[in-house]
Amino acid sequence: MNSSRPISAARTVWLIAGLALRRQLNLFQSARFSRKKQPPGVLPHGSPAPRSATPAKSRGRSALSIFVMLFMAFNGFNIGARGLLSLSAASSQVTVSPDKIPVSASTITGLVRAEKAFQRAGEFYDPVKRDEYVGQWNRYVDELLAWEAGRERLSEEDEKARLQQLHDVFNREGSAGFAPRAEAAFCVSSDTWPREPRPNSVFLRSLSLIVLLWMPFIIFGSLGLNNKNPGEVEWNFEWLYTFPASARALFASKLFVYSFLNPLVWVFFLPYLILIFVSSGFGYTAIPLGLAAMVYFSILAGALCTILEVALRKFLSLNQLKNIQALFTVLGTVSLLLIYASSISKPLGDFIVARAAAMPGFLIWNPFSLPLILGLPSASPSQVFLAADAMLFIILAFPSLALVGSEWLTRDGLVKAGGPYQGTRRTYWKTISCLRIYLVWIAGTTARLFPTPRSLPSAPASFGGSSICPLQSKSRSRRQ
């Protein structure tokens, strides 16, 4: 009688993680576009037909999810590369004097040639030949500047104004009134991370802001998009709680699953991290470094997801949980869209770089930016050592705090009340009130973090790749 034998915490984590992985694999395995048809009522091994009353869930959705995953993995690399290249270009531009007009390098070369040609015009004694010579070079300059104004794809009126501005600057200052525009390269390479001190630092800070956008996507996406747990009447975790395993082992397994079996991280975030290390010149070593950085970020996100899920499940009613899950789904999706928009939209990319340039340098030493310091090409050994030490501390502290916090939250039971009474039978009104006040504070702070109302409206307009940008035309016409 009673043949249950105790199992270790590590074995518990192993079994639960294995089960979660099996579930993910089953999801993919079930996504077959067609199945080998069997004669009705006969299975391959001769056993009787399976029960048929309850229809199997649609497999089409799973097939679609595989396609979407593959597509997103490709997109992860593509958008990550575009984002890094545009950030690099924008960061390189921060050292250029604002008085100079950025134009392409070939235009600068042409203007320098024209300038020299105009200086040589005095060598002509025949005024007719001189006028002819100057006229030829004037036409050349007209063509150059018209091409430059035209490539900005402004409205007809703005283009004329821009052309006039270019002419005025050239007539006044010559080629010295222009500066070469940093052109985005085609693919990420070791040249992507700017090496000059100021652009180097701005690029690092810009990356840290983008990574800060990835974290809400991973955390809210895990809790909202990739998890139907919060909205369920019964919590899956209650099932695990009925097994003879300690609460700490169960929470550790939850943390492990959140950290390492989250497809969102593997599909979206890993490509981005690998590309960051490629851009800082690590070559093929970028792959293990990207993986290590992903492990670090995943553990941080997993720890936050674990304690957040336990706290929400503990304090909120089912209706509130469903609303929260919907909110998380929206927040996760918006974060992803912002990341994508920052890659595609130049104004949003420029906005992030401008914010990063104004950001105090010490803010880079936050838990979510430390792996980037390891990738910094100009990082000193002491900086790398300090960052590595801090990462080691954080990677131990976050999960430990999450486990201790989850245990503390469930010190009087896994749930306050089960089933339909979940969250409606409360004993801690003060805690609920504090949580509400805190949520309102977060909402207020988030709202304040959306500054410069002039900047953001341009982002949606340019998200789809459209070059129509009212902000751009306004700012340039202001120079006239």
Add this chain to the structure above:
Amino acid sequence: MSPSPNSSLVEIQGLTKSYGSFEAVKDLNLTVSYGQIFALLGPNGAGKTTTIRMLMGILAPSAGSAKIDGLDCFQDRVEVKRRVGYLPDEPIFHDHLRESEIIRFSGEMHGLQREEIETRTRALLQQLELTDALEEFAVNYSRGMKKKLALVCAMLHDPALLILDEPTNGLDPFATRALHEIIRANAAAGKTIFFSTHLLDQAEKLCTQIAIMAKGRLAAHGTLAELRERLTGGSSLEEIFFSVAGDSASGIGQ
């Protein structure tokens, strides 16, 4: 665990669960001896599931204690769960897991070897007609199928105590009969069955001990014969139930 006749396997003393001013379970006192089939009856919202959740350590009592085999259900919940097989009212499994995978996982969480798990489940699966669905995903299961699967998982480690929350909810008559046979066979093998139910005839047919809860309080407790004698003078369990549950606030039958 060494079962000795007339010793208590489940001891509940002054068990209370309150949510603010609302008391879901109030001062519950119960003992269940080894080898008994014990039914916890009561109308909806009587506190049966809350009591069972406290026995499983999922909910912490506000006052009093619940012990299984001398172990505190909340403080020693890991050890308690090794001794208990639990069938919840609404079994929840991770979706997109096959029946075989769920059973294997349940067994492995109890430290059983795969061969052991297969040997133990074979007969049960046949009895509950689950053999054909071994490779189906639990997400496609009906409520009754989930219940049967949860029962198999609860019995895998051969526990001394089976706690069944509304075990026949969602089961067809064949499965209900199979479940009754399983309960009787387990009781005959010296195991203790603690179950909650709404079905009075089921309790009448199976149980050696009955407790009736109403509005969080224990309204009556004893064998069917004792209840008949004490409360209504030889009437059916249905009449006993209505008379006790209908007047629970006064605490009759104690």
